Ligand code: HEM
């Protein structure tokens with residue numbers, strides 16, 4: 026009898042392990058991973074989800090088992106056994122989650138640093154707070170930190186810190202309710218195009234209120250904050266079209282603040298860039314209309330008209346207003 | 348449908364005759380903690396219905412991808428008011444003001460709270476706060492989310508509504524600070540002779556932890572609200588970047604309060620669950636000390652996790668890592684509680700009536716919210732799902748599957764004590780089944796929405812998400828309907844329900860030793876502590892019978 030019990034406990038634990046690992050790998054909950062960072066993310070996500078699923082099975086399993094096995098039978102007015110505690114069990118169920126959670130913290134930290142990339146940032150001040158940051162080897166600082174320390178300069182393409190020639194820098198400007206992408210002084214677009222395989226860096230700034238840049242397929246998100254610069258880096262890896270979503274409540278049409286990110290092949294990207302160059306030199310007005318600096322001086326209607334003309338459609342949400 | 352009674356405690360010996368409160372007394376500035384508790388519960392439940400109505404409109408709008416039911420600006424007001432009402436006028440007042448006031452003096456054998464008049468003032472602050480907030484529907488209600496992040500909340504078109512919103516939060520905040528002081532003093536200094544800290548019911552531990560949190564954190568929120576009000580009204584620039592202010596500082600102040608606020612909403616419910624499980628499963632609570640200490644651990648750790656709401660706000664890395672680690676650590680004391688509850692059930696004689704059903708419903712749904720919470724605690728995971736429907740799913744599993752289920756468990760458990768009447772068990776079960784199904788239909792699929800790419804706080808969304816949103820909306824309507832059997836049951840039973848005995852569940856905590864409903868000042872003579880709060884189990888029964896007989900002989 027005792028031996029049978031032990032065997033069934035072991036079998037059940039084995040099954041729970043198997044089910045958790047299987048679910049972690051086959052949950053299918055995330056959209057396609059279109060960037061290098063997304064691949065790292067998915068590994069972490071699936072692992073934690075698997076662990077969580079294991080705990081879920083154990084606790085829900087015990088609850089359901091209890092309902093069936095321990096429900097009061099008719100006419101039974103007795104109490105259960107007077108068990109107040111069991112120190113060894115309690116130590117076990119405190120220790121196991123502690124170890125797991127700390128392991129999750131370390132794994133998360135690894136993935137986090139890998140997703141953010143590491144940079145040498147020793148001794149830079151953090152935006153306005155005049156605090157020195159730790160040495161880069163021990164604690165890599167976030168993009169946001171360096172970016173926000175760069176309070177007066179808008180970084181233009183090609184003027185990145187030394188050694189980042191292989192990074193494509195794009196200035197992003199967010200405003201109610203549109204994204205503007207500045208590739209060079211002339212080229213400003215409403216759609217984000219990036220070449221596959223090349224590291225991209227977005228230097229982001231908001232004109233009015235908080236916004237947040239999010240591409241679900243890249244698994245990255247960063248608030249865009251007026252008065253300070255924040256940034257994101259990622260490496261596109263799957264050619265295709267993906268939504269750019271504003272994830273921070275920014276006003277009435279927050280839900281309409283969407284555009285598209287296209288991951289092009291290098292050739293397509295070059296062609297597209299050339300086209301944009303031509304459009305820009307033929308029709309300087311189009312650029313002016315989409316420049317953040319000028320936008321602030323325009324009325325909302327004027328600006329929206331300009332933006333919609335340039336985006337070539339998506340008039341739908343603009344007309345939803347009163 | 349109630350279980351047969353073998354009165355193990357001689358409540359009659361205490362000599363109390365049940366005494367009904369006259370209806371109009373509930374509308375007065377009463378200083379009786381029991382009347383105040385019921386005032387809190389009824390008022391907050393009315394606001395729950397208001398908040399639920401707002402949520403239903405939100406869900407109706409989201410039944411289709413286009414913004415076609417309400418004006419998009421008004422949509423923002425709807426979810427803002429929904430969140431504000433649910434948090435500040437429903438959960439917080441119900442679990443602290445309602446259950447806390449009603450139960451704490453009864454559980455520790457006191458006549459009333461330490462400061463009865465302060466208690467009444469705290470309650471009567473919530474009425475103008477609620478009215479004020481509702482009045483903003485005439486001026487254009489606040490529309491910047493319950494978080495009211497600047498600069499949007501400074502530049503908002505609903506200027507008046509935002510100011511009213513700030514005023515209302517300041518009022519409920521004041522109320523909450525007053526109540527917290529009262530609970531701490533009462534629990535600390537008014538326990539009956541013979542009741543030390545470790546023989547208090549666990550609900551008292553939970554209220555202690557809650558009150559410490561509320562006392563430490565609420566003033567910071569009040570500060571943030573005052574500064575935001577200045578920015579809004581007289582054009583200061585604390586948080587407005589165009590004048591050199593820092594909007595991220597607001598987020599720190601706001602979350603320094605609002606993360607602990609989550610524990611304010613859920614710790615008392617943990618306490619309720621620890622009270623409901625033992626009498627209905629006929630076993631002692633498993634691991635009393637571990638549960639008590641874990642409340643204090645959660646209280647302490649809960650003060651240092653706030654920036655996990657700001658992983659995408661441009662906070663420095665060391666900060667993100669620090670808050671990630673502390674956040675993940677909170678799951679340990681929370682896990683201890685869940686395991687202890689499950690172990691309490693194990694081997695018991697489960698009386699599967701409404702109180703236990705809701706309590707087990709709490710464990711099973713809160714668990715999911717806790718597990719998704721661990722996922723969100725991991726910084727890189729959170730960065731993808733922050734401000735998406737995954738988060739909406741997470742916090743509704745915690746606040747609906749957690750707090751609301753726990754409140755219902757508590758209501759079914761203590762309704763007989765509060766009113767002297769039993770609730771109808773059949774309709775209680777119907778209520779449970781509908782709520783359980785509605786809850787998972789509404790919030791379960793939202794996890795997928797968020798992971799797949801649907802942001803929160805949007806009136807229009809990508810059509811690819813339409814089918815899942817339809818499921819959520821159907822679930823919300825099931826939830827709306829689920830309240831009907833409860834409301835009818837509660838109102839009907841209060842007046843016409845089956846008469847409740849003093850101790851219908853054969854429970855051991857002190858509140859069951861007086862009449863149902865209790866008399867003013869709770870006991871006729873000095874209450875006597877006969878058993879520990881959780882001395883259930885066959886082994887205790889004999890001893891208890893003897894003690895009860897001895898006590899009744901001593902009294903007569
Ligand atoms: C009665 C059933 C409920 C339904 C159908 C419901 C539905 C919703 C939905 C759809 C949202 C998302 C709005 C958005 O982000 O666009 C939301 C937000 C929210 N809900 Fe609920 N909810 C319910 C109950 C509750 C309860 C009991 C609480 C308890 C505190 C609560 C607290 C919140 C909060 C704080 C928000 C965030 C509001 C904001 O974004 O500013 N809800 N709810």
Ligand SMILES: [Cu+2]
Nearest residue numbers: 236271275282
């Ligand atoms: Cu936006």
Ligand SMILES: [Cu+2]
Nearest residue numbers: 271273275279
């Ligand atoms: Cu937005």
